[in-house]
Amino acid sequence: MGWISWLCPGIQLKRWLLLFTVGVIVCAFSLALLFNSQVMGMAEELLFRLSYLATGKYGNGVTIAIGLAGMILGIGIIVYAVRRIVRSVVEAVSPESSDSLMETIFTSRKLSSGPAITVIGGGTGLSTLLRGMKFITGNCTAVVSVGDDGGSSGRLRHELGIIPPGDLRKCMIAMADSEPLMERVLQYRFEGESYLSGHSLGNLFLAAMAETEGGMEEGLEAASQILKMRGRVIPTTLHNIQLAADMTDGTFVMGQAEIAQAHKTVRRLHMIPDNVPATKSAVDAIMQADILVLGPGSLYTSVICNLLVPEIREAVVKSKAIKVYICNVMTQPGETDGFGAFEHVETLTGYAGQSFLDYVIVNSEAVSEEQKALYKIKGQEPISPDVDKIEQMGIKVIQAKLISKSDMVRHDPQKLAQAIMSLTYRLRLFGRGFVFFDYFFMRHNMRRLSKKLGKES
Known part of the structure; x- marks a missing residue:
């Protein structure tokens, strides 16, 4: 996306950046009023003298140049500091995320709307x-x-009395915003001659969630939070x-x-x-x-x-x-x-x-x-x-x-x-x-x- 995502309406970020900028300007103006009689007067006199030593005449060119340079430097320091603060927060809250903060915010806002x-x-x-x-x-x-009656779903359906979880599991994994390892684990199917042979781990997971949460619909809702699903799965x-x-x-x-x-x-x-x-x-x-x-x-x-x-x-x-x-x-x-x-x-x-x-x-x-x-x-x-x-x-x-x-x-x-x-x-x-x-x-x-x-x- 790059810089274009910052311009997108509806991400609810630019308004706070604007408010932050207004706050900085108000603080700067207030400081100028506070120190104008002493510090600012001394600084202005010093700049005029420097201008005279450099050019041989009095003028405000040096003052303007230093003012612009100071503004650019100040903005750069603010941007760098904010980025470092945000990065520290993101790394602490979501260390596995590979996207930038702007990518994450933009995608989340656009998807939710x-x-x-x-x-x-x-x-x-x-x-x-x-x-x-x-x-x-x-x-x-x-x-x-929920008409599936074959394989692992059919067995769980008859033995536990639940609706077949197979198709629900596939949809749940398809909509999940989780790590590939989690997807492979939930799709894993047991082999061999044991009682678990033929069962999908994801089916067993949904059966357990339905049992602990009081029903399949409640179990799917809880599973969606665990897997960070982008949407809902409903039987x-x-x-x-x-x-x-x-x-x-x-x-x-x-x-x-x-x-x-x-x-x-x-x-x-x-x-x-x-x-x-x-x-x-x-x-x-x-x-x-x-x-x-x-x-x-x-x-x-x-x-x-x-x-x-x-x-x-x-x-x-x-x-x-x-x-x-x-x-x-x-x-x-x-x-x-x-x-x-x-x-x-x-x-x-x-x-x-x-x-x-x-x-x-x-x-x-x-x-x-x-x-x-x-x-x-x-x-x-x-x-x-x-x-x-x-x-x-x-x-x-x-x-x-x-x-x-x-x-x-x-x-x-x-x-x-x-x-x-x-x-x-x-x-x-x-x-x-x-x-x-x-x-x-x-x-x-x-x-x-x-x-x-x-x-x-």
Whole structure:
């Protein structure tokens, strides 16, 4: 950011620097009045004599020169002293921070005043999006599905009677502003033949937090403070639910893990029981959002499953937020075989009961032939953007290059963040008053995100 960040409005720092400057000027003027009759008169006489010895005539040139030099020296001493004081305080309070004080203040202020963005989904797709979202705003809320019944989450769910912590853990880590070591520890999965084998340490951590704090929602709030999360993670519901699906071949499959592994086409998704209450904070986050984002992630088991909770579905439809759906880049066997972006949108709006989306973000970046061949073996293929079909539904389509540069065809967190950020500030430009310095903020944070992702890869 450099010096430009000092000019940015809203960081609540310049006003105090101005007040400090006024105080120094008042003190200097007062001292001049106090000593004018004696000390200042003697100093002025001495300067006139020096001027005469140097030039052979009386004049105020030397006085002005020494006055200016003294002012510059004084300002330099004040600036240096203040910087040293601030640095000493920062090193004592936050020794691990590598950013300058101005960078820290600027980022904190801009993030805290950022748009309220609520993201609904689950699985890896949601956590991928959140890795970039935390560089856009500090007012991001992830409303996470709780239908997972496989692996470590499934075991803890059945043994402890808690909602599955797996997707909550992924989102929590994605939004955390913590050290990489902490992230690796929470993602660690035990191996071997012991009872802990297969469990993620992060899942056990959340289970312990829920037990000690009196519930999963309270446990997540406490964990967010420990991990310095930029935002909140909220489960869709606190009740024990199961996903089930009617398949096109007439079979009925119970459980999220079983649906994903059945390799059959879903005809209708159900939630059992079908009328559980939503988390109040999740409903509030949806209703108070400036932008509401659904996806990316498995269409049925990560996105649509949230709409099966009646209060969530009602809040999504009624919310005055700008509503955005981020379409996947590849089809998923058994869920979206043969689907293009249009079929994704059509299915999603079908479960909502009406058309509610304002924008759909689709990938426009080509997938290499080698990658197509590799994914074809797995029964997956690139999702067509279907721009014309979607726009005929009255929904605007945003095309962007969203694919990661890795061997796997998946969304890139930085590219997703840029797409959401561009839409966010474009809307603020035309409807809510664009702040000029947000451009520098966006550019700065995208560089930070790029560096962070570079270190992780």
